[in-house]
Amino acid sequence: MGESAAFEELYRAHSPRLFGLTCRMVGRSHAEDLLQEVFLTAHRKLDRYRGESSLGTWLFRLATNVCLDFLRSRGNRNAQVTGEFDETFAPEEITAGRTGRVLGVVDKIDLERALADLPPGCREVFVLHDVEGFEHGEIAGMLGVAEGTSKSQLHKARMRLRKSLS
Numbered sequence: 001m002g003e004s005a006a007f008e009e010l011y012r013a014h015s016p017r018l019f020g021l022t023c024r025m026v027g028r029s030h031a032e033d034l035l036q037e038v039f040l041t042a043h044r045k046l047d048r049y050r051g052e053s054s055l056g057t058w059l060f061r062l063a064t065n066v067c068l069d070f071l072r073s074r075g076n077r078n079a080q081v082t083g084e085f086d087e088t089f090a091p092e093e094i095t096a097g098r099t100g101r102v103l104g105v106v107d108k109i110d111l112e113r114a115l116a117d118l119p120p121g122c123r124e125v126f127v128l129h130d131v132e133g134f135e136h137g138e139i140a141g142m143l144g145v146a147e148g149t150s151k152s153q154l155h156k157a158r159m160r161l162r163k164s165l166s
Contacts, residue, residue: 018063024127025067038063064142071120114164122157
C-alpha cells in the first residue's frame with residue numbers, strides 16, 4: 001500500500017471522531033479548517049510517533065493540541081466561539097461519567113450558548129472529561145496543568161452549566 005493510500009485510510013478511520021472533537025472545542029464554523037490542520041500536522045509529524053500509545057490516541061491528542069492552540073491564539077481572542085455541537089450529537093448524551101447525568105434534556109440552542117459562555121479552560125476540561133471520557137490525569141497531561149486544576153475546572157464548568165440551564 002502506498003503512502004498516500006495509507007494516509008487516506010488513516011483519515012477515513014479517524015476523521016469522524018476528530019471532527020466531533022473539533023466541533024465541540026471550537027465550534028462548527030472553525031472545525032473543518034482545524035481538522036485539515038490536524039491531518040496536515042499529523043502528516044508532518046508522523047515520523048515522531050513513537051508507538052507508546054495507539055495511533056488513534058496520538059491523533060486525538062494532536063487534535064486537542066491544535067484546538068487548544070487555536071483557542072489561545074491572539075487572533076482568536078476576539079472571535080466569538082459558539083461551541084456548536086455536531087448535528088448528530090444529542091444534548092441528552094452528555095453525562096458526568098460515573099456520577100450520573102449533568103444535563104437532562106435541554107434545548108440544543110441553550111446548551112450551545114451555555115457551552116460557549118464557559119471560560120476556555122472549563123470548556124476544554126468539560127469536553128475532554130464528560131464528552132470524550134478522558135481521566136483527569138490524562139487531561140492534565142494534555143493541557144499542561146495539575147490534575148487538581150482539571151478537577152477544579154470540571155467542577156466549575158458543571159456548576160456554570162447547571163446555573164445557565166436551570
